[in-house]
Amino acid sequence: MSFTRRAALIAAICTIALAFLAPDAKAHGYKIGDLEIGHPWTRATPPSAKVAGGFLKVTNKGSQPDRLISATFDGSASTEVHEMAHEGGVMKMRELPKGIEIKPGETVELKPGGFHLMFIGLKSGLKEKERLKGTLVFEKAGTIEVDFAVESMGARGGNAQEHHNHGAKTQ
Amino acid sequence: MTALKLIRYGAWSAIAALGVVIAVVLLSPAPRTDQAGGGRIGGPFKIASAKGGEIDSASLRGKPYGIFFGFTQCPDICPGTLMDLTALMDDLDKGPMAAKAKDFRVLFITVDPERDTAEILANYLSAFDGRIDGLVPTVEALPALAKQFAAYYQKVPTSSGYTMNHTSAVYLFNREGVFAGTIDIQESRSSQKAKLERLLGR
Ligand SMILES: [Cu+2]
Numbered sequence: 001m002s003f004t005r006r007a008a009l010i011a012a013i014c015t016i017a018l019a020f021l022a023p024d025a026k027a028h029g030y031k032i033g034d035l036e037i038g039h040p041w042t043r044a045t046p047p048s049a050k051v052a053g054g055f056l057k058v059t060n061k062g063s064q065p066d067r068l069i070s071a072t073f074d075g076s077a078s079t080e081v082h083e084m085a086h087e088g089g090v091m092k093m094r095e096l097p098k099g100i101e102i103k104p105g106e107t108v109e110l111k112p113g114g115f116h117l118m119f120i121g122l123k124s125g126l127k128e129k130e131r132l133k134g135t136l137v138f139e140k141a142g143t144i145e146v147d148f149a150v151e152s153m154g155a156r157g158g159n160a161q162e163h164h165n166h167g168a169k170t171q
Numbered sequence: 172m173t174a175l176k177l178i179r180y181g182a183w184s185a186i187a188a189l190g191v192v193i194a195v196v197l198l199s200p201a202p203r204t205d206q207a208g209g210g211r212i213g214g215p216f217k218i219a220s221a222k223g224g225e226i227d228s229a230s231l232r233g234k235p236y237g238i239f240f241g242f243t244q245c246p247d248i249c250p251g252t253l254m255d256l257t258a259l260m261d262d263l264d265k266g267p268m269a270a271k272a273k274d275f276r277v278l279f280i281t282v283d284p285e286r287d288t289a290e291i292l293a294n295y296l297s298a299f300d301g302r303i304d305g306l307v308p309t310v311e312a313l314p315a316l317a318k319q320f321a322a323y324y325q326k327v328p329t330s331s332g333y334t335m336n337h338t339s340a341v342y343l344f345n346r347e348g349v350f351a352g353t354i355d356i357q358e359s360r361s362s363q364k365a366k367l368e369r370l371l372g373r
Contacts, residue, residue, distance in 0.1 A: 046243075046250060046298035048291045053246035078331045084247060086357060091248040091339040095329040112247050120244075120331050153298065154254040 028149065033141035034062025035102070040136075040146045042073075042119065044128040044153040052126055054079070054117030054134070054148055055157055059107040066140045068108075069099035073134040073148065077121030084113055093118075099139070111157045126150045212342060212350040214319050218280065218312070221292035221305030226278065228348060235370045236276040237354070238342045240322045242283035243295045248339050252356045253279065256341065257300040259364055263371070271371040277303040282317070282324035282337050284310050343370050 030037040038057035045052050054073060060066055071079045081096045100115055102108045110116050126132070130150040137143045151157075217227035237256070241249035256277055263272035279296060281287035284307050292305035308316050317324055324337040340353035343366065351370055354363045 043250070046253075046295045048294040049243060049250070050286075051244045051246050080329055080331060082246075082329075082334075086248075086339060089338055089340055089355070090323050090336055091245075092327075092336045093246075093334050094327060097330070112251065116246065118246055118329075118334075120329075153250060154258070156251070 028147065030144055030146055032138065032144040033066075034064070035060055035066060035138060035141045037136065037144065037146060039149070040134070041149045041151050041155070041157065042126060042132075043155055044150055045122065045126045046153065047125060049125065050120070050122055052076070052119045052122060053082075053112065054119055055110045055112065056117075056136075056146075057107055057109045058102050060102040060104050063104050064140060065101055065103050066138050067099045067101050068136060069139050070137045071117050071134060072137075073117070073119045073132065075123055075126060075132045076119035077123070079134070080118045080120060081115075082118040083115050086113065128152050212319075212321055213344060213348065216316060216319065218278075218306040218308050218316070219289065221289045221296065221307055223289070226304060226306060231276060231344075232348060233346050234274045234276055235346050235351075236278060236344050238278045238280060238320060238344070239340075240280050240282050240317065240320070240324060240337050242281050242335050242337070243287050243291055244283065244334065245337075248337075248356055249279075252339070252341060253296070253299045253303060255356055255360070255363060256303060259360070259367055260300045260302060262364060263367065268368055268371055275302055275367070275371060277341070278306050279303055280306045280308060280316070282313065282322075283335055284308055284313060343367075345370060 027039045029039060036059040038059070040054065040056040042052050042054050052075075054071065058068060068081065070081065073079045081099050082093055083096050083100075084091065084093045086092070095118075096115075100108055100110070108115065128150055131147045132150065133145060134148050135143050135145050213228075215228045217225050220226045239249075239252060239256075241252070243249070260272055260275065263269065263275075277300075279292070281292055287305075287307060289305070289307050292307060296303055296305045313324075320342055322338040322342075324335055326333050327336055339357075340355050342353055343351045345351045352366060354366050
């Protein structure tokens with residue numbers, strides 16, 4: 001085997017190995033202080049849509065509670081922290097002015113049907129596979145810049161089982 | 172660890188089962204009275220269509236249809252339900268029900284006529300199946316219309332404006348225009364499909 005051939009082979013093997021080792025492009029995460037933030041995402045919007053939901057996971061690895069108190073999104077005029085609940089056949093949504101608490105050792109998931117960020121006044125439609133910047137503001141850990149990955153219009157996040165468990169959850 | 176997990180799954184299942192029971196009880200709007208034609212859900216209507224003109228219940232005779240109350244500034248349930256319906260119709264189009272599925276109509280009635288103009292609604296719905304039509308009732312007509320379908324909606328103020336709470340179910344009507352149950356976004360796709368097939372099959 002010639003040197004160039006061997007070099008090409010090694011390069012090819014490295015590329016393949018890297019492709020497997022590199023973190024899945026779809027799942028991304030961040031750390032700020034004691035908080036781990038998993039995969040901020042949103043959904044592609046129908047034409048003329050003025051709002052979209054923002055979703056992510058936050059795990060508190062520390063010993064003090066923290067709160068997600070606000071957020072911003074480059075694609076919208078404003079962003080609010082909301083909670084949605086399905087009660088007695090009615091979809092109810094409300095703003096959480098004090099944000100969402102993340103207790104020490106706990107993971108809070110913002111997902112369809114539950115807690116979410118509400119992106120209000122979209123500047124343009126969100127298209128699948130785009131990424132838009134935003135920030136998350138925590139009471140103690142501070143502010144972190146994140147990318148929101150735009151998933152398909154029908155994306156529900158997680159698997160169906162999780163979704164059903166959540167749907168049946170009542171307070 | 173595994174024992175804990177087992178307990179957790181057990182607890183979740185119990186909660187889920189309880190949730191299903193509660194949902195079934197709350198979501199079954201007087202089903203028995205409909206058989207006799209005295210159904211309390213439905214009745215004649217005539218509402219401005221997002222595509223222009225009006226859609227009236229008489230013109231739907233002979234066609235099974237679904238009615239869904241929502242609004243375009245809805246982050247989840249409305250686009251989610253419209254996606255579900257689009258996927259369901261696509262699915263039916265590929266099966267033995269294809270010919271009957273052509274007759275099916277869905278009417279998406281906005282509960283936010285102050286912001287949802289005909290143009291916005293028509294544009295929004297262009298992302299979904301063509302059998303879904305948008306309807307824009309007048310602000311004055313909306314309360315009575317919602318009452319006719321025992322649908323609930325309410326404005327909820329937020330710091331940048333307002334959002335809407337609303338009934339999430341899709342009301343189904345058979346070819347005679349008689350209420351024939353509901354489908355909901357929280358159901359499995361197979362259960363939704365079975366209900367639509369039953370509706371179309373008659
Ligand atoms: Cu919201």
